[in-house]
Amino acid sequence: MNGLLLTTQQALQLLFTGDSELWTIVLLSFSVSLKAILLTTPFAFLVSFALSHGKFPGIRIILAIFNSLLSVPTVVIGLFLYVLLTRQGPFGDLRLLFTQTAMIIGQMILCFPTLVALGYAAIQAADRRVWETARTLGAPPWFSMLTVFFEVRFALLAAVLTGFGRIISEIGISMMIGGNILGYTRNITTAIAMETSKGEFAQGIALGLVLLLLSFLLTALLSYLQGHKEFTT
Protein backbone atom coordinates (compact mmCIF):
# COMPACT_ATOMS: atom_id res chain seq x y z
CA MET A 1 0.00 0.00 0.00
CA ASN A 2 2.83 2.29 0.92
CA GLY A 3 4.47 1.41 -2.37
CA LEU A 4 1.38 2.43 -4.28
CA LEU A 5 1.20 5.79 -2.55
CA LEU A 6 4.88 6.36 -3.10
CA THR A 7 4.78 5.55 -6.82
CA THR A 8 1.72 7.75 -7.31
CA GLN A 9 3.53 10.55 -5.56
CA GLN A 10 6.56 10.05 -7.80
CA ALA A 11 4.24 9.98 -10.80
CA LEU A 12 2.72 13.34 -9.87
CA GLN A 13 6.19 14.74 -9.39
CA LEU A 14 7.18 13.59 -12.87
CA LEU A 15 4.07 15.20 -14.32
CA PHE A 16 4.43 18.55 -12.64
CA THR A 17 8.16 18.99 -12.84
CA GLY A 18 7.89 18.75 -16.62
CA ASP A 19 9.93 15.58 -17.10
CA SER A 20 10.95 16.07 -20.73
CA GLU A 21 10.86 12.42 -21.77
CA LEU A 22 7.36 12.02 -20.37
CA TRP A 23 6.02 15.10 -22.11
CA THR A 24 7.67 14.17 -25.42
CA ILE A 25 5.72 10.91 -25.28
CA VAL A 26 2.46 12.68 -24.44
CA LEU A 27 2.88 15.22 -27.24
CA LEU A 28 3.79 12.51 -29.72
CA SER A 29 0.70 10.55 -28.80
CA PHE A 30 -1.51 13.56 -29.33
CA SER A 31 0.16 14.62 -32.55
CA VAL A 32 -0.23 11.17 -34.13
CA SER A 33 -3.82 10.64 -33.01
CA LEU A 34 -4.90 14.18 -33.93
CA LYS A 35 -3.50 13.79 -37.43
CA ALA A 36 -5.22 10.43 -37.79
CA ILE A 37 -8.63 11.73 -36.67
CA LEU A 38 -8.42 14.92 -38.74
CA LEU A 39 -7.48 13.07 -41.89
CA THR A 40 -10.21 10.47 -41.42
CA THR A 41 -13.13 12.65 -40.35
CA PRO A 42 -14.05 14.35 -43.67
CA PHE A 43 -13.99 11.14 -45.63
CA ALA A 44 -15.83 9.16 -42.96
CA PHE A 45 -18.63 11.71 -42.70
CA LEU A 46 -18.91 11.79 -46.47
CA VAL A 47 -19.51 8.04 -46.35
CA SER A 48 -22.00 8.49 -43.48
CA PHE A 49 -23.85 11.04 -45.54
CA ALA A 50 -23.90 8.85 -48.64
CA LEU A 51 -25.28 5.99 -46.55
CA SER A 52 -28.04 8.06 -45.00
CA HIS A 53 -29.08 10.18 -47.99
CA GLY A 54 -28.05 7.99 -50.91
CA LYS A 55 -30.23 5.43 -52.60
CA PHE A 56 -28.24 2.43 -53.77
CA PRO A 57 -28.51 -1.30 -53.17
CA GLY A 58 -26.69 -2.91 -50.27
CA ILE A 59 -26.82 0.02 -47.87
CA ARG A 60 -28.02 -2.21 -45.06
CA ILE A 61 -25.21 -4.68 -45.64
CA ILE A 62 -22.59 -1.91 -45.71
CA LEU A 63 -24.00 -0.52 -42.47
CA ALA A 64 -23.91 -3.95 -40.88
CA ILE A 65 -20.28 -4.31 -41.94
CA PHE A 66 -19.33 -0.96 -40.43
CA ASN A 67 -21.16 -1.80 -37.21
CA SER A 68 -19.34 -5.09 -36.87
CA LEU A 69 -16.01 -3.39 -37.62
CA LEU A 70 -16.59 -1.23 -34.55
CA SER A 71 -15.32 -4.00 -32.34
CA VAL A 72 -12.39 -5.19 -34.43
CA PRO A 73 -9.42 -5.88 -32.11
CA THR A 74 -6.57 -3.42 -32.59
CA VAL A 75 -3.94 -6.14 -32.71
CA VAL A 76 -5.71 -7.60 -35.74
CA ILE A 77 -5.44 -4.27 -37.56
CA GLY A 78 -1.82 -4.10 -36.43
CA LEU A 79 -1.06 -7.56 -37.75
CA PHE A 80 -2.89 -6.89 -41.01
CA LEU A 81 -0.88 -3.69 -41.59
CA TYR A 82 2.36 -5.36 -40.54
CA VAL A 83 1.91 -8.03 -43.20
CA LEU A 84 1.15 -5.35 -45.79
CA LEU A 85 3.97 -2.98 -44.83
CA THR A 86 6.84 -5.38 -44.12
CA ARG A 87 9.59 -5.27 -46.74
CA GLN A 88 8.47 -8.68 -48.00
CA GLY A 89 4.86 -7.53 -48.22
CA PRO A 90 3.02 -5.87 -51.11
CA PHE A 91 3.73 -2.33 -49.87
CA GLY A 92 7.22 -3.07 -48.56
CA ASP A 93 8.88 -0.66 -50.99
CA LEU A 94 7.21 2.28 -49.28
CA ARG A 95 9.33 1.55 -46.19
CA LEU A 96 6.57 2.61 -43.86
CA LEU A 97 6.92 -0.02 -41.15
CA PHE A 98 7.98 1.46 -37.78
CA THR A 99 7.22 5.04 -38.80
CA GLN A 100 4.75 7.60 -37.51
CA THR A 101 3.04 7.50 -40.88
CA ALA A 102 2.29 3.82 -40.38
CA MET A 103 0.85 4.56 -36.94
CA ILE A 104 -1.34 7.29 -38.40
CA ILE A 105 -2.59 4.95 -41.13
CA GLY A 106 -3.37 2.26 -38.56
CA GLN A 107 -5.26 4.66 -36.32
CA MET A 108 -7.14 6.03 -39.32
CA ILE A 109 -8.31 2.51 -40.13
CA LEU A 110 -9.28 2.01 -36.50
CA CYS A 111 -11.40 5.15 -36.13
CA PHE A 112 -12.96 5.02 -39.60
CA PRO A 113 -15.81 2.58 -38.76
CA THR A 114 -16.52 4.42 -35.52
CA LEU A 115 -16.82 7.74 -37.33
CA VAL A 116 -18.96 6.30 -40.12
CA ALA A 117 -21.35 4.49 -37.78
CA LEU A 118 -21.75 7.35 -35.30
CA GLY A 119 -21.82 9.91 -38.12
CA TYR A 120 -24.57 7.91 -39.79
CA ALA A 121 -26.60 7.84 -36.60
CA ALA A 122 -26.14 11.60 -36.19
CA ILE A 123 -27.13 12.43 -39.76
CA GLN A 124 -30.12 10.08 -39.65
CA ALA A 125 -31.38 12.02 -36.66
CA ALA A 126 -31.31 15.29 -38.61
CA ASP A 127 -34.52 16.67 -40.03
CA ARG A 128 -34.89 15.59 -43.67
CA ARG A 129 -36.26 19.02 -44.48
CA VAL A 130 -32.88 20.62 -43.91
CA TRP A 131 -31.52 18.93 -47.00
CA GLU A 132 -34.67 19.52 -49.03
CA THR A 133 -34.89 23.19 -48.08
CA ALA A 134 -31.26 23.82 -48.87
CA ARG A 135 -31.68 22.14 -52.27
CA THR A 136 -34.87 24.06 -53.03
CA LEU A 137 -33.18 27.33 -52.16
CA GLY A 138 -30.66 26.58 -54.85
CA ALA A 139 -27.66 25.39 -52.86
CA PRO A 140 -25.52 22.85 -54.73
CA PRO A 141 -25.51 19.32 -53.26
CA TRP A 142 -22.24 19.60 -51.35
CA PHE A 143 -23.32 22.91 -49.80
CA SER A 144 -26.56 21.29 -48.77
CA MET A 145 -24.64 18.42 -47.27
CA LEU A 146 -22.54 20.80 -45.21
CA THR A 147 -25.79 22.42 -44.08
CA VAL A 148 -27.00 19.07 -42.80
CA PHE A 149 -23.64 18.56 -41.07
CA PHE A 150 -24.00 21.95 -39.45
CA GLU A 151 -27.47 21.07 -38.20
CA VAL A 152 -26.11 18.03 -36.37
CA ARG A 153 -22.69 19.48 -35.55
CA PHE A 154 -22.80 18.51 -31.89
CA ALA A 155 -23.60 14.89 -32.58
CA LEU A 156 -20.84 14.82 -35.21
CA LEU A 157 -18.38 16.36 -32.79
CA ALA A 158 -19.37 13.71 -30.27
CA ALA A 159 -18.57 11.08 -32.91
CA VAL A 160 -15.15 12.64 -33.48
CA LEU A 161 -14.43 12.71 -29.74
CA THR A 162 -15.43 9.07 -29.40
CA GLY A 163 -13.19 8.13 -32.31
CA PHE A 164 -10.32 10.11 -30.82
CA GLY A 165 -10.82 8.40 -27.47
CA ARG A 166 -10.56 5.04 -29.19
CA ILE A 167 -7.34 5.74 -31.06
CA ILE A 168 -5.41 7.58 -28.38
CA SER A 169 -5.94 4.72 -25.96
CA GLU A 170 -5.16 1.82 -28.31
CA ILE A 171 -1.93 -0.12 -28.01
CA GLY A 172 -2.11 -3.02 -30.50
CA ILE A 173 -1.46 -0.98 -33.62
CA SER A 174 1.08 1.37 -32.08
CA MET A 175 3.16 -1.46 -30.66
CA MET A 176 3.09 -3.65 -33.73
CA ILE A 177 3.68 -1.17 -36.54
CA GLY A 178 5.11 1.74 -34.57
CA GLY A 179 7.67 -0.32 -32.70
CA ASN A 180 7.92 1.88 -29.58
CA ILE A 181 10.96 3.84 -30.89
CA LEU A 182 11.98 6.50 -28.37
CA GLY A 183 11.12 10.01 -29.52
CA TYR A 184 9.65 8.75 -32.78
CA THR A 185 6.91 6.16 -32.31
CA ARG A 186 6.79 5.74 -28.54
CA ASN A 187 3.36 6.92 -27.44
CA ILE A 188 1.55 6.88 -24.12
CA THR A 189 0.25 3.33 -24.29
CA THR A 190 3.39 1.64 -25.60
CA ALA A 191 5.45 3.58 -23.07
CA ILE A 192 3.21 2.38 -20.23
CA ALA A 193 3.66 -1.23 -21.36
CA MET A 194 7.43 -0.78 -21.59
CA GLU A 195 7.88 1.09 -18.32
CA THR A 196 5.83 -1.57 -16.55
CA SER A 197 8.06 -4.30 -17.97
CA LYS A 198 11.06 -2.36 -16.66
CA GLY A 199 9.47 -2.02 -13.23
CA GLU A 200 9.32 1.78 -13.61
CA PHE A 201 5.80 2.05 -12.29
CA ALA A 202 5.98 5.77 -11.51
CA GLN A 203 6.53 6.72 -15.14
CA GLY A 204 3.76 4.30 -16.16
CA ILE A 205 1.32 5.72 -13.65
CA ALA A 206 2.15 9.29 -14.66
CA LEU A 207 1.35 8.47 -18.29
CA GLY A 208 -1.76 6.59 -17.20
CA LEU A 209 -2.92 9.68 -15.32
CA VAL A 210 -2.59 11.74 -18.48
CA LEU A 211 -4.80 9.25 -20.34
CA LEU A 212 -7.31 9.16 -17.49
CA LEU A 213 -7.46 12.93 -17.35
CA LEU A 214 -7.98 13.03 -21.09
CA SER A 215 -10.79 10.49 -21.03
CA PHE A 216 -12.41 12.42 -18.21
CA LEU A 217 -12.20 15.64 -20.22
CA LEU A 218 -13.59 13.95 -23.33
CA THR A 219 -16.50 12.47 -21.38
CA ALA A 220 -17.24 15.82 -19.77
CA LEU A 221 -17.13 17.52 -23.16
CA LEU A 222 -19.40 14.84 -24.61
CA SER A 223 -22.04 15.20 -21.95
CA TYR A 224 -21.82 18.98 -22.24
CA LEU A 225 -22.37 18.74 -25.99
CA GLN A 226 -25.26 16.36 -25.55
CA GLY A 227 -26.89 18.75 -23.12
CA HIS A 228 -26.25 21.60 -25.54
CA LYS A 229 -27.87 19.69 -28.37
CA GLU A 230 -31.05 19.22 -26.41
CA PHE A 231 -31.37 22.96 -25.97
CA THR A 232 -30.85 23.85 -29.60
CA THR A 233 -33.09 21.31 -31.31
Add this chain to the structure above:
Amino acid sequence: MMNINIVIRFDKFLVKKYLLWFLFFYLNSGIIQAEPIRLATTTSTDNSGLLQEIIPYFEQKTRNVVHVLSVGTGHALRLGQDGNVDVVLVHAPNAEMHWLEAGYGVNRRSVMVNDFVILGPKNDPAGIRGERNAVKTLQKIARGKHIFVSRGDDSGTHKKEMALWKKARMTPSVTWYRETGQGMGRVLQMADELNAYTISDRATWLVLRSKLSLKLLFEGDPELHNIYSIIAVNPSRYPGINYMGAMSLIAWLTSVDGQNKIRKFKLDGQSLFFPTAILD
Protein backbone atom coordinates in the same frame (compact mmCIF):
# COMPACT_ATOMS: atom_id res chain seq x y z
CA MET B 1 -33.52 32.05 -44.89
CA MET B 2 -31.76 30.64 -41.92
CA ASN B 3 -30.42 27.81 -43.92
CA ILE B 4 -28.85 30.08 -46.46
CA ASN B 5 -27.18 31.96 -43.65
CA ILE B 6 -25.82 28.72 -42.38
CA VAL B 7 -24.57 27.81 -45.82
CA ILE B 8 -22.74 31.08 -46.13
CA ARG B 9 -21.22 30.76 -42.69
CA PHE B 10 -20.00 27.35 -43.68
CA ASP B 11 -18.37 28.71 -46.75
CA LYS B 12 -16.60 31.51 -44.99
CA PHE B 13 -15.29 29.86 -41.90
CA LEU B 14 -15.47 26.16 -41.61
CA VAL B 15 -14.45 25.14 -45.11
CA LYS B 16 -11.45 27.41 -45.23
CA LYS B 17 -10.46 26.48 -41.72
CA TYR B 18 -10.65 22.84 -42.62
CA LEU B 19 -8.54 23.30 -45.71
CA LEU B 20 -5.94 25.20 -43.73
CA TRP B 21 -5.77 22.46 -41.12
CA PHE B 22 -5.38 19.93 -43.86
CA LEU B 23 -2.57 21.83 -45.52
CA PHE B 24 -0.88 22.34 -42.19
CA PHE B 25 -0.86 18.65 -41.37
CA TYR B 26 0.13 17.47 -44.80
CA LEU B 27 3.04 19.88 -44.88
CA ASN B 28 3.95 18.97 -41.36
CA SER B 29 4.13 15.28 -42.10
CA GLY B 30 6.16 15.86 -45.25
CA ILE B 31 9.24 17.36 -43.63
CA ILE B 32 12.23 15.57 -45.07
CA GLN B 33 14.63 14.03 -42.61
CA ALA B 34 17.94 12.25 -42.95
CA GLU B 35 17.46 8.53 -43.51
CA PRO B 36 17.46 7.02 -40.02
CA ILE B 37 19.50 3.96 -39.07
CA ARG B 38 17.09 1.30 -37.86
CA LEU B 39 18.62 -0.82 -35.16
CA ALA B 40 16.81 -3.89 -33.87
CA THR B 41 18.22 -4.97 -30.56
CA THR B 42 17.45 -6.99 -27.49
CA THR B 43 15.54 -5.65 -24.52
CA SER B 44 18.63 -6.10 -22.32
CA THR B 45 20.71 -3.47 -24.13
CA ASP B 46 17.83 -1.02 -24.29
CA ASN B 47 16.07 -1.51 -20.95
CA SER B 48 19.37 -1.33 -19.09
CA GLY B 49 19.76 2.21 -20.38
CA LEU B 50 23.00 1.43 -22.25
CA LEU B 51 21.82 2.50 -25.67
CA GLN B 52 20.09 5.61 -24.39
CA GLU B 53 23.38 6.56 -22.79
CA ILE B 54 25.80 5.91 -25.65
CA ILE B 55 23.79 6.29 -28.88
CA PRO B 56 23.50 10.10 -28.55
CA TYR B 57 27.33 10.33 -28.74
CA PHE B 58 27.23 8.47 -32.03
CA GLU B 59 24.36 10.57 -33.34
CA GLN B 60 26.18 13.78 -32.52
CA LYS B 61 29.47 12.65 -33.97
CA THR B 62 28.14 11.35 -37.26
CA ARG B 63 24.93 13.40 -37.63
CA ASN B 64 22.91 10.23 -37.94
CA VAL B 65 19.58 9.42 -36.34
CA VAL B 66 19.21 5.96 -34.83
CA HIS B 67 15.78 4.38 -34.38
CA VAL B 68 16.05 1.70 -31.72
CA LEU B 69 13.57 -1.17 -31.80
CA SER B 70 13.92 -3.21 -28.67
CA VAL B 71 12.67 -6.78 -29.10
CA GLY B 72 13.98 -10.29 -28.45
CA THR B 73 16.95 -11.61 -30.42
CA GLY B 74 14.79 -13.99 -32.48
CA HIS B 75 12.46 -11.17 -33.41
CA ALA B 76 15.39 -8.83 -34.17
CA LEU B 77 16.96 -11.35 -36.55
CA ARG B 78 13.61 -11.80 -38.25
CA LEU B 79 13.26 -8.04 -38.70
CA GLY B 80 16.68 -7.99 -40.34
CA GLN B 81 15.89 -10.98 -42.52
CA ASP B 82 12.76 -9.21 -43.78
CA GLY B 83 14.67 -5.99 -44.45
CA ASN B 84 12.65 -4.03 -41.90
CA VAL B 85 15.79 -2.82 -40.12
CA ASP B 86 19.33 -1.96 -41.24
CA VAL B 87 21.39 -3.47 -38.45
CA VAL B 88 20.92 -5.83 -35.50
CA LEU B 89 22.63 -5.99 -32.09
CA VAL B 90 21.90 -9.43 -30.66
CA HIS B 91 23.17 -12.14 -28.33
CA ALA B 92 22.68 -15.65 -29.69
CA PRO B 93 25.91 -16.76 -31.45
CA ASN B 94 24.48 -20.00 -32.85
CA ALA B 95 21.42 -18.36 -34.32
CA GLU B 96 23.60 -15.53 -35.66
CA MET B 97 25.80 -18.03 -37.50
CA HIS B 98 22.81 -19.67 -39.15
CA TRP B 99 21.54 -16.23 -40.05
CA LEU B 100 24.85 -15.24 -41.65
CA GLU B 101 25.09 -18.54 -43.54
CA ALA B 102 21.63 -17.97 -44.96
CA GLY B 103 22.95 -14.69 -46.37
CA TYR B 104 20.74 -12.36 -44.34
CA GLY B 105 23.58 -10.40 -42.79
CA VAL B 106 27.16 -9.28 -43.32
CA ASN B 107 30.07 -7.96 -41.25
CA ARG B 108 29.42 -9.45 -37.84
CA ARG B 109 31.50 -7.92 -35.08
CA SER B 110 31.40 -8.91 -31.46
CA VAL B 111 30.85 -5.82 -29.33
CA MET B 112 30.67 -6.75 -25.69
CA VAL B 113 29.98 -9.51 -23.18
CA ASN B 114 28.36 -10.02 -19.86
CA ASP B 115 26.82 -13.18 -18.44
CA PHE B 116 23.60 -14.91 -17.54
CA VAL B 117 22.64 -15.50 -13.94
CA ILE B 118 20.18 -17.92 -12.36
CA LEU B 119 17.81 -16.39 -9.85
CA GLY B 120 15.34 -17.78 -7.42
CA PRO B 121 13.51 -17.33 -4.13
CA LYS B 122 15.54 -16.42 -1.08
CA ASN B 123 14.97 -19.73 0.72
CA ASP B 124 16.18 -21.64 -2.39
CA PRO B 125 13.98 -24.77 -2.12
CA ALA B 126 15.93 -26.52 -4.91
CA GLY B 127 19.19 -25.96 -3.07
CA ILE B 128 21.17 -24.62 -6.02
CA ARG B 129 23.18 -22.11 -4.00
CA GLY B 130 26.83 -23.13 -4.06
CA GLU B 131 26.37 -25.35 -7.11
CA ARG B 132 29.28 -25.19 -9.57
CA ASN B 133 27.64 -26.21 -12.80
CA ALA B 134 24.79 -24.52 -14.69
CA VAL B 135 23.52 -27.76 -16.18
CA LYS B 136 23.35 -29.47 -12.78
CA THR B 137 21.57 -26.44 -11.38
CA LEU B 138 18.80 -26.77 -13.91
CA GLN B 139 18.59 -30.50 -13.31
CA LYS B 140 18.03 -29.85 -9.62
CA ILE B 141 15.25 -27.38 -10.35
CA ALA B 142 13.59 -29.77 -12.80
CA ARG B 143 13.87 -32.87 -10.62
CA GLY B 144 12.35 -31.04 -7.67
CA LYS B 145 9.60 -29.68 -9.95
CA HIS B 146 10.27 -26.17 -8.66
CA ILE B 147 8.49 -23.48 -10.61
CA PHE B 148 10.66 -22.01 -13.36
CA VAL B 149 9.59 -18.99 -15.39
CA SER B 150 10.82 -18.98 -18.99
CA ARG B 151 10.91 -16.18 -21.55
CA GLY B 152 9.51 -18.51 -24.19
CA ASP B 153 9.94 -15.77 -26.81
CA ASP B 154 12.87 -17.03 -28.88
CA SER B 155 15.08 -14.30 -27.42
CA GLY B 156 18.80 -14.77 -26.83
CA THR B 157 18.17 -15.57 -23.20
CA HIS B 158 15.49 -18.08 -24.13
CA LYS B 159 17.79 -19.72 -26.70
CA LYS B 160 20.47 -20.03 -24.04
CA GLU B 161 17.98 -21.51 -21.61
CA MET B 162 16.80 -24.07 -24.18
CA ALA B 163 20.39 -25.05 -24.94
CA LEU B 164 20.97 -25.62 -21.22
CA TRP B 165 17.85 -27.80 -20.88
CA LYS B 166 19.09 -29.83 -23.82
CA LYS B 167 22.47 -30.29 -22.19
CA ALA B 168 20.75 -31.24 -18.96
CA ARG B 169 18.65 -33.78 -20.91
CA MET B 170 15.52 -32.43 -19.29
CA THR B 171 12.16 -31.78 -20.90
CA PRO B 172 10.36 -28.97 -19.13
CA SER B 173 6.80 -29.89 -18.23
CA VAL B 174 3.83 -27.60 -17.71
CA THR B 175 3.41 -28.80 -14.14
CA TRP B 176 6.32 -26.64 -13.01
CA TYR B 177 7.52 -24.80 -16.13
CA ARG B 178 5.90 -21.46 -16.99
CA GLU B 179 6.48 -20.31 -20.55
CA THR B 180 5.43 -16.67 -20.71
CA GLY B 181 6.41 -15.13 -24.05
CA GLN B 182 7.32 -11.91 -22.21
CA GLY B 183 10.40 -9.68 -22.13
CA MET B 184 13.12 -10.07 -19.49
CA GLY B 185 11.79 -7.41 -17.14
CA ARG B 186 8.31 -8.91 -17.07
CA VAL B 187 9.72 -12.40 -16.55
CA LEU B 188 11.76 -11.21 -13.55
CA GLN B 189 8.66 -9.64 -12.03
CA MET B 190 6.63 -12.79 -12.66
CA ALA B 191 9.29 -15.02 -11.15
CA ASP B 192 9.32 -12.68 -8.18
CA GLU B 193 5.54 -12.90 -7.74
CA LEU B 194 5.48 -16.68 -8.24
CA ASN B 195 8.46 -17.33 -5.97
CA ALA B 196 10.03 -19.11 -8.90
CA TYR B 197 13.42 -19.70 -10.47
CA THR B 198 14.48 -18.05 -13.70
CA ILE B 199 17.49 -17.20 -15.84
CA SER B 200 18.32 -13.62 -16.77
CA ASP B 201 21.03 -11.57 -18.42
CA ARG B 202 23.01 -9.77 -15.75
CA ALA B 203 22.24 -6.27 -17.01
CA THR B 204 18.46 -6.56 -16.68
CA TRP B 205 18.91 -8.26 -13.29
CA LEU B 206 21.06 -5.42 -11.98
CA VAL B 207 18.61 -2.81 -13.23
CA LEU B 208 15.62 -4.47 -11.54
CA ARG B 209 17.38 -5.94 -8.51
CA SER B 210 16.26 -3.26 -6.04
CA LYS B 211 12.61 -3.81 -6.93
CA LEU B 212 12.64 -7.59 -6.52
CA SER B 213 12.91 -10.04 -3.66
CA LEU B 214 14.53 -12.62 -5.95
CA LYS B 215 18.10 -13.55 -5.10
CA LEU B 216 21.06 -14.32 -7.30
CA LEU B 217 21.67 -18.01 -6.61
CA PHE B 218 24.01 -19.12 -9.36
CA GLU B 219 26.67 -17.43 -11.49
CA GLY B 220 30.11 -17.89 -12.93
CA ASP B 221 29.88 -21.01 -15.11
CA PRO B 222 31.61 -20.28 -18.48
CA GLU B 223 28.53 -21.91 -19.98
CA LEU B 224 26.65 -18.74 -19.02
CA HIS B 225 28.76 -16.39 -21.15
CA ASN B 226 26.62 -13.85 -22.99
CA ILE B 227 28.17 -12.41 -26.15
CA TYR B 228 26.63 -9.43 -27.94
CA SER B 229 27.37 -8.94 -31.63
CA ILE B 230 26.35 -6.37 -34.18
CA ILE B 231 25.55 -7.40 -37.76
CA ALA B 232 24.63 -5.32 -40.79
CA VAL B 233 21.68 -6.53 -42.84
CA ASN B 234 22.85 -7.80 -46.24
CA PRO B 235 22.38 -4.78 -48.52
CA SER B 236 22.19 -6.90 -51.67
CA ARG B 237 18.91 -8.37 -50.52
CA TYR B 238 17.07 -5.06 -50.22
CA PRO B 239 17.99 -1.98 -52.28
CA GLY B 240 16.79 0.59 -49.74
CA ILE B 241 18.77 -0.69 -46.75
CA ASN B 242 20.75 2.07 -45.02
CA TYR B 243 23.95 0.06 -45.28
CA MET B 244 26.31 3.04 -44.92
CA GLY B 245 24.53 4.05 -41.74
CA ALA B 246 24.63 0.50 -40.41
CA MET B 247 28.36 0.24 -41.10
CA SER B 248 29.10 3.57 -39.47
CA LEU B 249 27.25 2.41 -36.35
CA ILE B 250 29.25 -0.83 -36.37
CA ALA B 251 32.46 1.14 -36.83
CA TRP B 252 31.68 3.45 -33.96
CA LEU B 253 30.52 0.77 -31.51
CA THR B 254 33.73 -1.19 -32.13
CA SER B 255 35.97 1.90 -32.08
CA VAL B 256 38.06 2.95 -29.09
CA ASP B 257 35.56 5.70 -28.38
CA GLY B 258 32.49 3.45 -28.57
CA GLN B 259 34.12 0.69 -26.54
CA ASN B 260 35.14 3.16 -23.85
CA LYS B 261 31.59 4.47 -23.64
CA ILE B 262 30.35 0.90 -23.11
CA ARG B 263 32.97 0.30 -20.42
CA LYS B 264 32.07 3.52 -18.64
CA PHE B 265 28.36 2.71 -18.51
CA LYS B 266 27.70 1.75 -14.91
CA LEU B 267 24.80 1.18 -12.59
CA ASP B 268 25.38 1.57 -8.85
CA GLY B 269 29.10 1.59 -9.61
CA GLN B 270 28.91 -1.77 -11.35
CA SER B 271 29.74 -2.29 -15.03
CA LEU B 272 26.95 -3.97 -16.97
CA PHE B 273 28.75 -4.79 -20.21
CA PHE B 274 32.40 -5.47 -20.98
CA PRO B 275 33.69 -4.38 -24.40
CA THR B 276 35.36 -7.05 -26.51
CA ALA B 277 35.96 -5.52 -29.94
CA ILE B 278 39.41 -4.12 -29.23
CA LEU B 279 42.12 -5.84 -27.23
CA ASP B 280 43.79 -3.54 -24.70
